Amino acid sequence: MTHPPKLLVFDSGLGGLTVFAEIVKLRPSADYVYCADDAGFPYGSWQEPALVERVMKLMEGLIVDHAPDMIIIACNTASTIVLPDLRLHWPALPFVGTVPAIKPAAERTRSKMISVLGTQGTVARDYTQKLIAQFAAHCSVTLVGSKRLASLAERYMHGESVRDADIGDEIAPCFQEEGGRRTDAIVLACTHYPLLVDEFKRLAPWPVEWIDPAPAIARRADQLLGERFGADAPGRQPVSRSIIFTSGARPPAPLAATLARYGLAWTAVVPTV
């Protein structure tokens, strides 16, 4: 292959930037399109069949418009339900998903008490239950489905103020104590949450390991790309990095400034839903 790989990174909003930022470190010279389905945000409250239908339709349009070489579903809420359909429908296209990092949490915990902090959708999925049964059967696992954290992270990215008490209330149920033991590892099972991890650390009642799978996802994407396109090298020049919003809305100035820090320029293209 002579042309640089084209990658589509997809999320309901800006959370996928946490994955995008890690991939860019390993594949600086790829051509990136980031699509935020802000018109469908938040995915956490969607019913499963409706969410599958929406993501499938959006992907159809995005694949036609951008012809990506790889798609990263940088969203746990979507990955834990849509990946099988995507892979079945586009068997030749590699999809890299984002699913709760329960395995590393179960490997790293000493107290054997872990929590999974995700959207209400993600923590209710059969897929998440299967990961727990497969990798964390020896642990006590607390599932915490947050209604508001993804929206708080969006507000933070828009440069709006987010109250400590609001964040604190959402993370509090992750901290469990039982017979002298307490939670020592928390899975960030929504790509929006690492955006607020400094706040989580500051507001946590005691220190824990916050597990963000983004670097591992980036390594997986890089490995798959390497098989087709060869290696990239840190420091190489980017080709193009654009962001599209399904609402078609132009990002307000504070958000545009944040996106510029990720090297992303807004494009007024609206994918078909």
Ligand code: DGL
């Ligand atoms: N960023 C998404 C995730 O990883 C979900 C946020 C939402 O739309 O509720 O689950």
